[in-house]
Amino acid sequence: MRLLLIEDNPRLRDLLTESVHGAGWNIDTFGTVEDGQEAVATTAYDLLLIDLGLPDGDGLDLIRGIRRRAVKTPILALTARGAIDERIAGLDAGADDYLVKPFNHGEFLARCRALLRRAPDTAPPILIAGRLSFDPASGLLTCGESEVALTPRERALIEVLMRDVGRVTPKRKLEHALSEFGDERSTNAVELSISRLRKKLEGFQTGAAIETIRGIGYLLREVAA
Amino acid sequence: MKHAAPSLVAIVVRRIVFFAAFAMLAQLIGVFAEYWSDDQNLGRQAIEMETEALSHGLAWTDQKGAFSLPTDLRDRYASAEKGYYARVRTAGGGVLFSNCDKECAAHFLPLDLKPPTFWMRQIAAGKPLNVAGGRIFSGQGQLVVIEVAIIGDRDGVIWEVLAHEVTDHMILPMSLLLVFVLGASTLSIIQALRPVAKAAAQVATLDPRTPGARLPTAGMPKEIARFTLAVNAAFDRVVELMRSQKLLTSAISHEVRTPLAIARLELEKIDDPRARKVEQDLEALNRLVEQLTTLARLEGASLAPMAMIQPADMAEQVIGALAPLVYASGKTIEFIDKGSTPFEGHPALVENALRNLIENALRHSGQGASIRVEAGPGPEFAICDDGGQWPGQRKHVSADADRLGLGLKITRRIAEIHGGSFDLTTSGKGATARIVFGRFGEEGRP
Numbered sequence: 001m002r003l004l005l006i007e008d009n010p011r012l013r014d015l016l017t018e019s020v021h022g023a024g025w026n027i028d029t030f031g032t033v034e035d036g037q038e039a040v041a042t043t044a045y046d047l048l049l050i051d052l053g054l055p056d057g058d059g060l061d062l063i064r065g066i067r068r069r070a071v072k073t074p075i076l077a078l079t080a081r082g083a084i085d086e087r088i089a090g091l092d093a094g095a096d097d098y099l100v101k102p103f104n105h106g107e108f109l110a111r112c113r114a115l116l117r118r119a120p121d122t123a124p125p126i127l128i129a130g131r132l133s134f135d136p137a138s139g140l141l142t143c144g145e146s147e148v149a150l151t152p153r154e155r156a157l158i159e160v161l162m163r164d165v166g167r168v169t170p171k172r173k174l175e176h177a178l179s180e181f182g183d184e185r186s187t188n189a190v191e192l193s194i195s196r197l198r199k200k201l202e203g204f205q206t207g208a209a210i211e212t213i214r215g216i217g218y219l220l221r222e223v224a225a
Numbered sequence: 226m227k228h229a230a231p232s233l234v235a236i237v238v239r240r241i242v243f244f245a246a247f248a249m250l251a252q253l254i255g256v257f258a259e260y261w262s263d264d265q266n267l268g269r270q271a272i273e274m275e276t277e278a279l280s281h282g283l284a285w286t287d288q289k290g291a292f293s294l295p296t297d298l299r300d301r302y303a304s305a306e307k308g309y310y311a312r313v314r315t316a317g318g319g320v321l322f323s324n325c326d327k328e329c330a331a332h333f334l335p336l337d338l339k340p341p342t343f344w345m346r347q348i349a350a351g352k353p354l355n356v357a358g359g360r361i362f363s364g365q366g367q368l369v370v371i372e373v374a375i376i377g378d379r380d381g382v383i384w385e386v387l388a389h390e391v392t393d394h395m396i397l398p399m400s401l402l403l404v405f406v407l408g409a410s411t412l413s414i415i416q417a418l419r420p421v422a423k424a425a426a427q428v429a430t431l432d433p434r435t436p437g438a439r440l441p442t443a444g445m446p447k448e449i450a451r452f453t454l455a456v457n458a459a460f461d462r463v464v465e466l467m468r469s470q471k472l473l474t475s476a477i478s479h480e481v482r483t484p485l486a487i488a489r490l491e492l493e494k495i496d497d498p499r500a501r502k503v504e505q506d507l508e509a510l511n512r513l514v515e516q517l518t519t520l521a522r523l524e525g526a527s528l529a530p531m532a533m534i535q536p537a538d539m540a541e542q543v544i545g546a547l548a549p550l551v552y553a554s555g556k557t558i559e560f561i562d563k564g565s566t567p568f569e570g571h572p573a574l575v576e577n578a579l580r581n582l583i584e585n586a587l588r589h590s591g592q593g594a595s596i597r598v599e600a601g602p603g604p605e606f607a608i609c610d611d612g613g614q615w616p617g618q619r620k621h622v623s624a625d626a627d628r629l630g631l632g633l634k635i636t637r638r639i640a641e642i643h644g645g646s647f648d649l650t651t652s653g654k655g656a657t658a659r660i661v662f663g664r665f666g667e668e669g670r671p
Contacts, residue, residue, distance in 0.1 A: 009483050015490040053479065080482035086573070102486035102511055105493050168545035211552050215560030215598075216541050219548050 001025040001116060004043070006036035006062070007051040007078065016049070019105045023112070033057035040066055045073050047115050052079040052090065060093040067094035074115035110166050117163060127162035130207025130222045134162050143204040150200070153181055153193045161210065161220040171217040194218060234414050238407055245403045252395050260387055264350055270386045271378075272345050272358035276371045279311055282322075283371075285364040292321040292369070301380055305329060308376035316340070316361075316368040325374075332357035332374040340370045354378040420444040424453055431460065438464075470521075481514050512584070516631045519577045523638055532572055534662075536565035536600035539572070543579045544598055551587055551596065556613065558583070558596045565601030568662045570643045575662070578639040578647075579606055581632040582658045586610040589656065604645075605661040612654025636660060 003020055007013045008031045020027040028043070030036045033056050040048065048066070052059035063075055077095040079086070087098045099111050117125050127134040132148075134141045139155045141148040150158065156177045161169055174190045181189075198210055211219040231239075260267055279302070282295045292313045294302055302311045302324050310329040313322040318336040325333070332348065334340055345358030359372035375382055424440045431438050439457050442450040489507055492500045537560075544560050551558045579598075586596045586608050594613025600606055633649065636658075640647040644663025649656060 009487070011487050012483060012490070015487060019490070053483075080479040101482040102489045102507070104489055166549055168548045170541065170545070209552075211548070211557070213544060213548050213558060213560065215562065216544050216548070219552060221549055221552055 001046045002044070003027040003047045003049060003112070004036070004039055004045045005029040005049040006033070006039075006054065006059070007031065007049070008053070008055050009051075016108065019108055020112070022105075023109050025112075031055070033059070033062045036062055037065065040071060040073075041069075047112060048073050048075045049112070050075055050077055050095070052077055052081060060090060063090070063093045063095050076111055076115055107166075114163065127159065127165070129162050129165040129220055131204075132158075132162070132201075132206050132208050134158055143201070143206050146204065148200055148204065150197070151193075153178055153189075154197045154200070156180070157190070157193050157197060161218060165208070165220050165222065168213055168219045169217045174217065233418060234411050237410055237414055241403070241407055241410060245399065245406075249395065249399055252399070253391060256391055256395055257387060260390060264347060264352075264354075267383060267386060268347050268354060268356035268358070269345050270390065271354060271356060271375060271382050272373055273343075273360065274386055274389060275309075275311075275373045275375070275382065276358075276360040276362075279313065279371050279373065280362045283313075283362060283364065283369060285367065290315055290321060290364065290367050290369040294322065307379050309380065309382075310357075310374040310376070312372045314370050314372075316370065321369065329374055329376075332376075333372045334359065334370075348374070348376065352383070354383050417446045417449070421449050421453075428456070472521075477517070479518070482511075485511055485514065512632070516635055519574070519635050520631075522573060522577075523635065523642070531569045533567050534570050534572055534575055534604075535567050536604060536606060537562045539575060539579060540598050540600045540606065543576055543583065547580065547583050547587070551583075554587060555592050556587060556590065556594045556596060558598065561597065561599045563599050563601040564603070565605070566603050568604030568643075570662055571639075574639045574642065578636045578660055579608075581636045582606070582608040582660065585632060585658065586656065591654075594655075603661070604663070605659065607657060607659045609657040610655045612656075633658075 001024075003025055005013060005016055005020075005027055007016065007029065010031070013029045013031070017027050017029055025046075028039060028045075030039055031054075033054050036050065036054075039045075050059045050063060054062070059077065059079070063077065066073075066075070074096045075094060077090045077098050078101065079090065079098065080101050081087075081090075087100075090098050096115055097111055099108060113125075113128075117127070127136065131144050132141060136159055139150070139152075139159075141150055141155070141158055157174055160174055160177045164173075171190055174194075178189050178193065194210060194212075201208075201210075207222060207224070209221055209223050211221060213219055260270075278295065278298055282293050282298075284291045284293070294311075301307060301309045305324050305326060310325045310332065311322065312320060312325050312330070312333055314320045314336060316339070320336070332346070334344065340359060340361060343358070343360045345356060347356050349355035354375050355377065357372070357374035359370055362369050362371060420441070420443070424445075427440055431440070439460065440453045442453045442457075445453060485507060489504065492504050492507070540560055540562075544558055548558055583596065583598065586594075587610075590596065590610040591613030595611050597609045598606065599609070633647075637647045640660050640662065645661045647658070647660045649658045651657075
């Protein structure tokens with residue numbers, strides 16, 4: 001994996017570089033819009049991390065320029081501007097996600113991982129949450145060395161939840177995932193499947209928990225094992 | 226000490242009345258001086274007035290004149306004792322009335338003399354008045370001569386003459402003039418002040434955050450328009466000052482976030498409980514920065530366009546963002562849509578208010594607390610927490626200074642900007658915060 005970071009603050013650049021290296025990825029860093037544009041034009045990256053407040057221009061303009069050149073690489077916008085309308089402006093410009101400063105390493109890497117999964121030219125990655133890992137290609141869920149036997153419905157749900165790990169997954173998204181099994185009209189289908197999934201995971205030290213956010217959906221979060 | 230300032234109309238009316246009274250007094254003195262020194266004229270006016278008064282006793286029947294002394298003159302002319310003599314006769318010399326003895330008849334024209342239309346003779350110059358005279362009155366083709374002689378003027382006819390003159394030639398015309406002047410002045414002032422009153426009403430609702438908010442000068446008199454322009458200029462300076470403050474606050478807030486991010490990332494690498502404490506302090510600082518940014522945005526809120534907000538979608542989004550933090554704190558959160566309806570508002574501000582209230586419930590509730598977010602009925606949110614469990618002494622649950630800190634004040638202001646309201650109530654261990662947004666733009670509600 002090769003990431004590009006465009007951030008004008010050298011210390012923040014160093015810290016994020018350290019974080020990215022810790023995750024086993026490579027990263028190129030630049031401090032200006034101009035250098036960033038040149039790097040995007042000459043090198044293929046798997047993920048672009050772009051600060052919106054750059055000394056020689058607006059990061060939003062840089063993102064727009066990249067999208068105009070039909071570069072489909074996922075973009076994570078890093079910014080101090082966190083209001084909803086500012087986030088919408090960032091996403092409208094072509095960013096795939098938004099990370100508001102200040103953030104921590106875990107949050108930063110989780111967002112990077114989520115976007116790398118969407119990378120167009122990469123093989124489907126293994127999804128990780130706590131000690132759980134799920135291979136979308138084979139549909140195999142493991143906890144440490146042990147395999148967790150799942151039904152097709154449970155596999156569909158755990159894949160969606162693990163792609164959203166640390167974030168709330170709306171119930172309708174899970175309902176949609178079950179629609180291929182003809183369950184879209186059954187409002188209880190998701191709840192039943194989640195309940196069964198929880199029971200199956202109870203016997204393992206998963207380091208993750210599926211929380212019910214009543215009225216919204218579910219949250220798969222990593223917890224201390 | 227409170228004195229209600231008089232209205233401009235009252236001031237002008239008072240001054241006009243004062244100067245009119247002053248002018249009338251001056252004219253009164255002038256009239257008095259002019260008449261008093263002219264005995265001839267006074268005598269003439271006295272004869273005219275008395276004969277006119279006596280003529281009210283004339284009656285015409287069968288082309289013959291008859292006379293009876295008017296009631297109000299009986300005291301004066303019933304006898305000759307007071308020095309007032311009257312004789313009423315026909316043109317042919319027939320006497321219809323007379324209180325005159327032989328002596329006084331000498332003051333009148335001989336009965337066989339054809340009288341002139343009016344005559345007057347000064348018996349003695351100076352005061353008191355000593356005059357005689359007569360006047361012809363006609364009715365049904367008949368002529369009647371009324372003659373009067375005033376000797377000594379004990380009843381003070383001279384004052385009646387003066388009063389009559391003052392009333393006829395000064396008070397009546399001047400009063401009429403005064404009524405017109407006052408009416409015209411009052412009307413002019415009211416009309417001139419109408420745009421001022423309108424502007425005053427607008428000043429009361431003038432908000433520096435409203436784009437292009439200015440007092441209108443159309444229809445104002447030049448002098449008042451100049452004052453209004455000065456007020457508008459002062460208002461522009463206030464708006465400019467607010468804009469600068471907003472930019473400053475916003476810039477500072479944004480500039481602080483990058484060092485905060487660096488500090489947080491650095492702290493994470495330090496495995497020491499003190500680092501965790503500093504992380505908490507940094508979180509508090511970050512909250513303050515967020516609130517300052519919101520404050521800056523709040524002041525410029527009306528500069529931004531409004532949008533239709535779906536309360537359920539907004540709640541879902543904010544709860545989704547905060548849920549990891551809630552569960553990481555050992556608490557739970559749920560959402561209930563109680564029939565919310567869309568409303569028009571500033572999405573960034575509404576989101577901020579909702580986030581503030583959920584974070585407030587999170588901070589002020591104990592371990593295992595349940596937070597419930599309700600949207601509706603209508604365009605409103607309610608955030609309730611059950612207080613949770615506190616190890617040892619319970620943290621404050623009342624609406625104390627902390628609960629009503631900057632964040633909640635911002636929330637209250639956000640509600641106000643949307644024409645709504647905010648209140649925080651505590652009961653038992655928990656608290657309920659309710660924010661209601663304005664009813665504009667909502668649909669499907671009475």
